[in-house]
Amino acid sequence: MEVVAPFKEVIDEIRESGGEAVQNCFQCGKCDTLCPWNDVTRFSVRRIVREALFGLSEIEKEEIWRCTTCGRCPTLCPRDVKQIDDMVALRRIATRYNVYPGPVKPIRTINAGLQSRGNPFNEERQKRKEWAEGLPVKDFDDKTEYLYFPCCYLSYDPRLKRVAMAVVKILDKARVDFGLLGEKENCCGESIRKTGNEDLYVRLAKENIKTFIENGVKRIITSSPHCFHTFKNEYPQFMVNFEVIHVTQFFYKLLKEGKLRINGHYRKRIAYHDPCYLGRHNKVFDEPREILKAIPGLELIEFEESKMESLCCGMGGGRVWMETPKEERFSNKKVEQALNMGAEELVTSCPYCITAFEDSRLVLGLGEKIGIKDLTEVLEEVV
Ligand code: SF4
Ligand code: SF4
Numbered sequence: 001m002e003v004v005a006p007f008k009e010v011i012d013e014i015r016e017s018g019g020e021a022v023q024n025c026f027q028c029g030k031c032d033t034l035c036p037w038n039d040v041t042r043f044s045v046r047r048i049v050r051e052a053l054f055g056l057s058e059i060e061k062e063e064i065w066r067c068t069t070c071g072r073c074p075t076l077c078p079r080d081v082k083q084i085d086d087m088v089a090l091r092r093i094a095t096r097y098n099v100y101p102g103p104v105k106p107i108r109t110i111n112a113g114l115q116s117r118g119n120p121f122n123e124e125r126q127k128r129k130e131w132a133e134g135l136p137v138k139d140f141d142d143k144t145e146y147l148y149f150p151c152c153y154l155s156y157d158p159r160l161k162r163v164a165m166a167v168v169k170i171l172d173k174a175r176v177d178f179g180l181l182g183e184k185e186n187c188c189g190e191s192i193r194k195t196g197n198e199d200l201y202v203r204l205a206k207e208n209i210k211t212f213i214e215n216g217v218k219r220i221i222t223s224s225p226h227c228f229h230t231f232k233n234e235y236p237q238f239m240v241n242f243e244v245i246h247v248t249q250f251f252y253k254l255l256k257e258g259k260l261r262i263n264g265h266y267r268k269r270i271a272y273h274d275p276c277y278l279g280r281h282n283k284v285f286d287e288p289r290e291i292l293k294a295i296p297g298l299e300l301i302e303f304e305e306s307k308m309e310s311l312c313c314g315m316g317g318g319r320v321w322m323e324t325p326k327e328e329r330f331s332n333k334k335v336e337q338a339l340n341m342g343a344e345e346l347v348t349s350c351p352y353c354i355t356a357f358e359d360s361r362l363v364l365g366l367g368e369k370i371g372i373k374d375l376t377e378v379l380e381e382v383v
Contacts, residue, residue, distance in 0.1 A: 010055040014089045022053045022086055024079035031073035031083060036312055037066055040328040045073060045083055052086055059094040065104045068319050068330075069194055070312035071280040087317070091196025103323040107195050110321045114200055118186035118207070119152040120321065129182030131161040136172040140179030142216030146171075148178045149231075151224035152187045153351035159358060160351050166380035167223055167247055173383055174260040178221065184211050190226040190234070190277075195318035205230075209240055219243040221250050223376070225278035225350045226316075232282070246278060247376060248349050252287040255294060264382035265297035271343035272300060272375075273334060273357075274310035275350035288349055288375055295382050301341055303334075311337075315352035326363050331356035338370060345371035347378055 014022060029046050037043035043066055051057050057064065067087040074083055094100070100107055113122030131154070140147050148171065154164040171178050186204045193201035212220075220242050222228040232244040245253075254260035272292060278284045285307045292300045305311050314330035326332070335357055338346040346357055357372040 008055065009093060010052055010057050010090070013093050014052055014086055016089075021080055021082045022049050025049045025053065025081045026079060028078060030076050030078065031081075034073050034076055036068075036070065036072070036314075036330050037328075039333065040330065045087075048090070049081055049083065049086060052090060057090050057093075059090060059097065059099050060101060062101050062103055064090040064094065065101070065195075065318075065322060067317050068276070068312050068314055069317035070276045072309070072312070075280070075308060084317075088194055088196055091194075091318075092198060093196070095196035106321050106323065107197075107318065110192065111197060111200060114187055114189075114192055114204065118204065119156065120187060120191070121152065121156050123156045125183040128155045128185070129180055131155060131164050132168060132180060132182075135165060135168045137168045138179045140181050140215055140217065144177055144179040144216075146176060146178040146219045146221050147212070147215075147217045148180055148221050149185065149188075149223075149227055150180075151222065151227050151351060153355065154223055157351070157355070160354060160374075163223060163351070163354070163374040163376050166374070166376045167221075169380055170251065170260065170376065170383055171221075174254045176254070176259075181211060181215060181217075184215070186211075188224075188227040188230040190230040191316075191318045191320060193230075193234075194316070195321070205235060205238060209235060209238055212242060213240070217242065219245070221245055221247055223247050223349075223351065223374075225275045225282070225284075226352065229277045229281055246282075246284060246287075246349070248278070248288040248291060249284060251376075251379060252291050255291065260383055262295055262382050266295045266378060266382050267297035268344045268371075269299045269301060269342055270345050270347050270378070271303060271338040271341055272306075273303070273313070273338075273346060273348040273353060274307055275348055275353050276310065276312050276316050278349060279310055280308055291375060291379060292347070295378070298378075301343060303337060303341070313348075313350075313353040313356040315356045320352050320355070329356070329360060329363070331360040332364060335360040335364060335366065335370065335372075339366065343370060345373050345378075347373045347375050349375045
């Protein structure tokens with residue numbers, strides 16, 4: 001085995017990242033039995049933890065980049081070894097040396113887009129709000145109650161712009177006072193942080209925080225669970241505390257308060273997928289389900305692995321920017337499971353999951369056999 005990272009640097013980086021719990025690992029292997037990678041290839045998080053403990057990590061290989069930060073193995077680790085922190089710490093070292101093995105190389109381009117234009121697609125800032133043209137939404141000012149933060153995917157991706165449009169239409173129907181910051185906002189920085197680029201994350205986060213404060217933002221509605229998680233759990237490291245709510249929580253609140261009414265039917269059998277950063281990381285399990293259950297005609301079915309055990313789509317931890325061979329995509333498995341359960345649509349509430357599932361539907365040649373939808377799109381059809 002070629003040892004690339006020097007012993008002391010690995011140990012120091014892991015300690016600084018709060019991952020010194022690697023020393024508690026007693027190599028029971030429970031993490032390996034839970035990790036979804038072992039359904040599609042061979043991957044040992046247990047071995048990576050062991051190597052990191054002795055400073056023997058190999059940063060030139062793809063292994064340290066595989067973890068999707070799905071959060072599953074930490075739930076059963078008997079020694080509270082912080083596997084995700086360890087993985088990110090190792091990626092920080094690789095980032096420092098600019099070492100990105102084959103399938104990870106696209107991260108360089110993503111970094112460049114984020115650095116120059118504040119979004120991973122290297123799209124013009126001025127176009128960030130184009131999707132909203134002609135829709136009933138205003139620019140955010142200091143008298144506006146809620147900022148709607150759609151995320152980069154919903155701002156620029158043709159498939160996901162439809163989700164942002166649906167959000168706006170629902171908020172307008174419920175007479176919510178909300179607005180957009182458009183070109184003033186950056187990517188939240190979550191995925192690039194998980195690839196180990198801490199400096200870029202800090203820059204994006206600080207710029208966003210400055211923009212939020214200067215524009216009088218106090219309450220934020222997010223569509224992406226990744227933005228939700230970052231604003232709610234990670235931005236407070238900068239001594240700020242915005243009130244952050246995910247659209248599924250907000251829509252459920254509007255329904256309960258009678259500000260939003262369901263008028264139509266949705267006669268379909270639907271399987272709901274818990275996104276890792278909404279479900280396992282933030283325990284938002286009930287609100288999406290309560291919304292779906294409130295829709296007449298809709299039959300909600302559950303995956304065998306759901307809620308805390310939900311199978312990751314494969315896109316977290318910055319994997320959304322990396323290349324994954326067709327036969328190693330978790331999302332293929334999930335779409336097949338949904339189909340085998342008799343679902344007509346696979347519904348979720350995360351842009352990364354939608355991207356992965358749409359891709360799997362294409363790769364598996366499923367055509368119209370199953371639909372992929374964001375929960376917002378379903379709700380928009382019945383309110
Ligand atoms: S589950 Fe925890 S203690 Fe067991 S091998 Fe994995 S990291 Fe080590
Ligand atoms: S967090 Fe998820 S993907 Fe990462 S090592 Fe644990 S089980 Fe595997």
